[in-house]
Amino acid sequence: MSLSPEEVRHVATLARLAFGPDEERKYGSQISAILDHINQLGELDTSNIPPTSHALKLSNVARVDAALQPFDPAVWSSNAPSADHGHFRVPKVLD
Amino acid sequence: MEYETVIGLEVHVQLSTKSKLFCSCSTKFGAEPNGNTCPVCLGMPGVLPTLNGEVVRRAIMVGLATGCKIAPYSTFARKNYFYPDLPKGYQISQFDQPICEHGEIEINLNGAPKRIGITRIHMEEDSGKLIHGENLGNPDSSYVDLNRASVPLLEIVSEPDLRSAEETKKYVEKLKTILEYLDVSDCNMEEGSLRCDANVSIRPMGEKKLGTRSELKNMNSFRFLTRAIEYEVERQKEILESGGRVIQETRLYDPDRNVTQSMRGKEEAHDYRYFPEPDLTPIEPSNEMIEKIRAELPELPDAKKDRFVAQYGLPLYDAEVLTASRGVADYFESAAKNVKTPKLVSNWVMGDILRVINDNGLAAADCPIKPENLAEMIRLIEDNVISGKIAKTVFEEMEKTGKSPKAIVEEKGLVQITDTSAIEAEIDKVISANPSQLADYKAGKTKLLGFFVGQVMRAMKGKANPEMLNKLLEERLGKA
Numbered sequence: 001m002s003l004s005p006e007e008v009r010h011v012a013t014l015a016r017l018a019f020g021p022d023e024e025r026k027y028g029s030q031i032s033a034i035l036d037h038i039n040q041l042g043e044l045d046t047s048n049i050p051p052t053s054h055a056l057k058l059s060n061v062a063r064v065d066a067a068l069q070p071f072d073p074a075v076w077s078s079n080a081p082s083a084d085h086g087h088f089r090v091p092k093v094l095d
Numbered sequence: 096m097e098y099e100t101v102i103g104l105e106v107h108v109q110l111s112t113k114s115k116l117f118c119s120c121s122t123k124f125g126a127e128p129n130g131n132t133c134p135v136c137l138g139m140p141g142v143l144p145t146l147n148g149e150v151v152r153r154a155i156m157v158g159l160a161t162g163c164k165i166a167p168y169s170t171f172a173r174k175n176y177f178y179p180d181l182p183k184g185y186q187i188s189q190f191d192q193p194i195c196e197h198g199e200i201e202i203n204l205n206g207a208p209k210r211i212g213i214t215r216i217h218m219e220e221d222s223g224k225l226i227h228g229e230n231l232g233n234p235d236s237s238y239v240d241l242n243r244a245s246v247p248l249l250e251i252v253s254e255p256d257l258r259s260a261e262e263t264k265k266y267v268e269k270l271k272t273i274l275e276y277l278d279v280s281d282c283n284m285e286e287g288s289l290r291c292d293a294n295v296s297i298r299p300m301g302e303k304k305l306g307t308r309s310e311l312k313n314m315n316s317f318r319f320l321t322r323a324i325e326y327e328v329e330r331q332k333e334i335l336e337s338g339g340r341v342i343q344e345t346r347l348y349d350p351d352r353n354v355t356q357s358m359r360g361k362e363e364a365h366d367y368r369y370f371p372e373p374d375l376t377p378i379e380p381s382n383e384m385i386e387k388i389r390a391e392l393p394e395l396p397d398a399k400k401d402r403f404v405a406q407y408g409l410p411l412y413d414a415e416v417l418t419a420s421r422g423v424a425d426y427f428e429s430a431a432k433n434v435k436t437p438k439l440v441s442n443w444v445m446g447d448i449l450r451v452i453n454d455n456g457l458a459a460a461d462c463p464i465k466p467e468n469l470a471e472m473i474r475l476i477e478d479n480v481i482s483g484k485i486a487k488t489v490f491e492e493m494e495k496t497g498k499s500p501k502a503i504v505e506e507k508g509l510v511q512i513t514d515t516s517a518i519e520a521e522i523d524k525v526i527s528a529n530p531s532q533l534a535d536y537k538a539g540k541t542k543l544l545g546f547f548v549g550q551v552m553r554a555m556k557g558k559a560n561p562e563m564l565n566k567l568l569e570e571r572l573g574k575a
Contacts, residue, residue, distance in 0.1 A: 014366055016177055053170050053371030059379040062148030067114045067121035071133040085231050086128035087238035090179045092228055 001039060002032045096336070097300040100328050101308075102263050102293055103214075103255035106270060107248050108280045109221065109288040110153055116220045116247035117144030117187060117375075124286075128240040136245040138182030143374050150247040151194070151378055153279040154218050155388050157249060158195030160273050160395055161213050165385050169194045171218075171372035179239050180223040188219035188250075190369045194378065200253075200273070201397065202265040203415065211266050212254030221246040249279075255294065255305065260324035264317055267291060268419070272396050276421045284315050291320055295327045297335070306331070307341040311355055313348045323348035327355050399424055407437035416445050422459035423449070430466035434473045443469060447490055464493045472500035482561050485509050513560045515567065518551070521559070522571050525550045536572055544569065 003011075008028040012019050019027065077083040082090070115122055118135035135142045158165050172190035198213035223241040228234040251270065257263045271282045271289060281288045296308035311327055314320040326348075331341050346355040394402070396418050403414035403424075418424045427444050431437040448469065452462055472489055475481045481489060481504060492503045504510055512518060525547060526533055536543040547568055552559055 010366070014175075014368070054373065054376060056376065058376045061376040062146040062151060063119070065112050065114050065147050065149035066119060067123070068119040070121065070126070070130055073127065073129045073132065076129065076132065076137060082236075084233075084236075085238060087226065087231065087240055088129070088179075089233075089236045089238055091237070092235050093179055093225055093237040 001035050003028055003035070098297040098328075098332055098335070099300050099302070100258055100324075101255045101296050101298065101305060102257035102259075102324065103308075104253045104257065104263060104266065105292040105294070106251045106253075106267065107290040107292075108157075108251065108274060108282070110150060110247040110249060111278075111280050111288075112147060112149050112153070112247055114147055115245040116147050116150055116218070117245050119145075120245070122246050126242055129242060131242040132244070136182070137241060138184070144187060144372075146375055146378075147247060150218055151380070152388060153277070154194045154216060154249055155380060155385060156277050156392060157251070157274065157279060158198065158216050159385070159389050159392060160277055161195075161198035161200055161216070161251075161270075163195035163198030163213060163216060165380055166192060166194055166196065167379060168192065169378040169380075171375045172369045173372050174219075174367045174369055176367060178222070179237060180225050180241075180244070182223065182241060182244060186220060186222065187372055187375070189217035192377075193217035194380075200266065200269055202262065202269050204262065204265065209256075209262070211256045211262075214252045214254050216249055216251050219248050219250060220244070221248050255296075260321040260328070263293065263324055264321050267317065267320065269396070272419055272421075276393055276395055278393075284317070287315065290315070293320070293324055293327075295324055295331070296341070297328060297331045307343050309341065309343065309355075310345045311348055312345060312358070319348060319350050322350075322353055323355055326353060330355065393421075396421075403427075407431055407441070409438060409441050413438070413441045413445060417441060420459065423452075426459040426462065426466050430470045430473070432470070434470050435477050436473070439473050439476065440469065443473070443490075451494060463497055464490070465497075468493055468499055475500055475504065479511060479513060479560060480504065481509060481511050482557070482559075484557050484561070485511060488557075509558065511560050512555060512558045513563060515563070518555070518559050518564055518567055519571070521551050521554050522547075522564075522568055525554060526571065533572070544572070547572065 005024060005028065008019070008024055008031065011031070012024075012027075073086065077086075077088075080088050082088070112122060114120060115131075115136055118133050120131045120133050120136055123131065135144060155165055157163075169189065170192045171187050173185040174188045174190070175185040177184055193215045195216035196214070198216070199210045200213060201208050201210050203209075221243050223239055223244040226238040226240065228236040228238065231238050253266065257266055267289075274280050274282050274289075283289065284291075291314050293311045293314070294308045295311060296306035298304065298306040309327060309331070311323050314323045327346065334341055345358040347358050348355050400411075400414045400418045403409050403417060404411055409417070417427045423444065426448065427440060430444065431440045434440055448459075448462060448464065451457070451464065452459055472481075472486055472493070475489075476483060476486055485504075488507075488509060489500050489503050492498065492507070493500060496503075498506075529547075529550070532543050532546060536547075544565075548561075548564060551564055551568065552561075
């Protein structure tokens with residue numbers, strides 16, 4: 001299965017990646033190879049197997065609604081690439 | 096050409112649980128920026144979400160209250176997109192297996208009921224808050240506060256059953272009333288705990304196929320909701336009338352200019368690549384669990400309205416106004432308990448009590464006039480101790496001082512005069528002081544009865560029993 005250049009560009013945009021034409025070809029063929037590999041699963045007959053979203057046979061795992069002691073914001077701000085005025089700071093976002 | 100408006104609504108309700116949807120951070124409003132965060136809601140690598148069971152319970156409550164089917168098997172899914180207010184790079188939501196489906200809400204359109212279908216209700220986490228640089232620090236930066244990230248939301252999606260801005264407003268009002276009765280959310284539109292997105296399209300009258308819709312956002316009050324939809328319908332009409340085509344897009348309402356504006360650019364890539372959330376187990380509510388929640392549901396607005404009509408003999412209109420708020424309905428009931436004429440209580444609650452509450456932005460339970468005092472005042476009217484007119488004075492005093500009506504009546508000497516001879520004495524004085532009006536009355540100007548009533552009332556400082564005064568005056572004038 002070979003991805004079209006448009007599909008490669010679309011996936012790159014969704015991942016916020018900017019490819020040059022060479023990279024587009026290089027990664028395009030790599031992604032196509034990965035998809036081919038995964039598509040081998042399609043050879044199995046799964047018509048009688050219900051879709052599984054979870055590996056464990058568990059359901060209704062939940063906790064009680066109680067608020068715990070807050071985490072110290074100083075810890076995360078010291079780990080953030082950029083923080084100011086008590087907030088994480090990021091490049092300007094246009095609304 | 097005649098057009099039909101078609102509207103479907105997505106309402107996001109912030110649930111008032113103590114902790115967030117997938118971690119134990121507090122949901123309390125007003126903490127310092129990022130003060131309600133932890134590695135889970137900050138999206139640190141390797142952390143795992145744990146589901147808040149109370150959110151599931153409340154989702155089922157809302158589903159049952161809106162006649163939905165509760166899914167026997169429900170899952171979470173990841174909705175992938177990049178935005179700085181979404182720390183994980185995906186939002187945990189529900190996609191193909193929501194917790195509730197296929198419900199309906201009845202709204203009242205000038206006396207005619209109309210059912211609005213509920214397509215689905217699902218649980219999801221809220222995003223954080225972005226502050227633009229010019230409002231905080233560097234104008235070339237944006238600032239992120241993740242206190243709201245992972246606060247639990249219910250998204251309630253309606254069928255495209257709404258046909259006007261007015262119907263849409265009624266639907267949201269009804270939904271809000273139900274949510275308030277269930278006590279699952281603060282439902283404050285201005286503060287963002289109840290947010291509406293409207294899908295609006297128009298089509299030629301009689302056409303079955305839906306027109307191209309636009310999605311309206313940022314309508315944080317009932318007034319803006321109505322205005323934004325009305326503006327958008329006119330905008331689409333103008334496009335179609337001039338031979339153009341409506342584009343499917345998201346539009347933001349600008350309340351200052353009362354227009355909707357395209358948001359294109361921000362959402363260029365509407366490709367969320369949903370997939371099942373592997374870190375959370377499915378939800379399989381047992382019948383026992385559902386029935387237990389059903390048994391815990393409070394009496395809902397429609398049932399309460401019907402009961403008010405049957406039990407208190409109120410007109411449907413009164414019952415609807417009173418039950419629109421659970422607090423007001425409770426207030427009415429505790430005042431109506433010990434009176435003979437509940438309709439009188441209804442009149443006072445719908446008039447003066449609602450005025451006092453709304454003017455001061457109070458909850459009904461915090462009204463300075465306690466329901467037992469209102470009931471006492473009504474009994475004084477019923478027992479002919481005071482007239483309806485004097486009651487207005489008593490009410491004003493209660494509002495100012497919080498004293499009981501009996502104390503006010505005694506203190507101010509407001510007891511109604513029902514002594515025939517006392518009233519007759521005043522009537523005689525007024526008649527002899529106004530000979531020309533008397534002559535006119537006798538010549539057939541019977542409208543002057545009102546003049547005489549007013550004069551006597553004034554002389555008696557409003558304390559004469561109005562019915563007695565009317566009757567005695569008419570008799571006396573007939574004989575004069």
